[in-house]
Amino acid sequence: MPSSSSVRSSRPSGTTVAIAAGVLVAALLLGFASYTATRPQTPSTTGSAAEVSAEPGSGTYPELVKLARRDAGDPLAMGRADAPVVMVEYADFKCGYCGKFARDTEPALVKKYVDAGVLRIEWRNFPIFGAESESAARAAWAAGQQGRFWQFHAAAYAEGAKEKGFTGDRLEALARQAGVTDLARFGRDVDSAAAKKAVKRDQDEAYGLGATSTPSFLINGRPIAGAQSERTFTEAVDAAAKAAR
Incomplete structure (x- = not known):
């Protein structure tokens, strides 16, 4: 059976990140969730790592809640900065399951929760599939500098877009499709130190x-790995909203 996330087995050398004790516990859970979300299903496998308890606060980590930036000026986020629930999404534009989530699940979450002021979605670039992943991440950030990140996101995750690749000409075409008006600035921003720094921070x-693996999510500090069912996300958002109340 296909997995619900895409996996890279190793991280770049030299990446060192200090993790607080509480976050380390959550890291173990997220690692386990990534494993169970990507291993083949068997009759005895229930996918428990993707199951969400309806109990408010169940499976959440206060240290992870703090990772929601809630920056009202963040062009890679949508929804009210003071929304009761924040979903942080770590994804790669070359990830097929990220595209599936973007097309099949995220629009329903936006309509049901973001538009109602309940949910805020904060994107984090997590390029793990090589040079084109890195280029697409920087291009998405550059589109965001002109207020067109989510339009670029939609174009890059459209059916069949990934198969066309993310080379320089292709990225400019996606920027045009997204409505980026200053393409000269876009080109400069893609290769800028600021873009590289922003992507590395998220990564x-x-x-x-x-x-x-990608996609990976935090919903008010609750880790979820993989492009799980819409129900998994709605249950997580509902529980988080209830806890916030």
């Missing part, structure tokens, strides 16, 4: 949490 954060 280091994900590795520091023990994430080993």
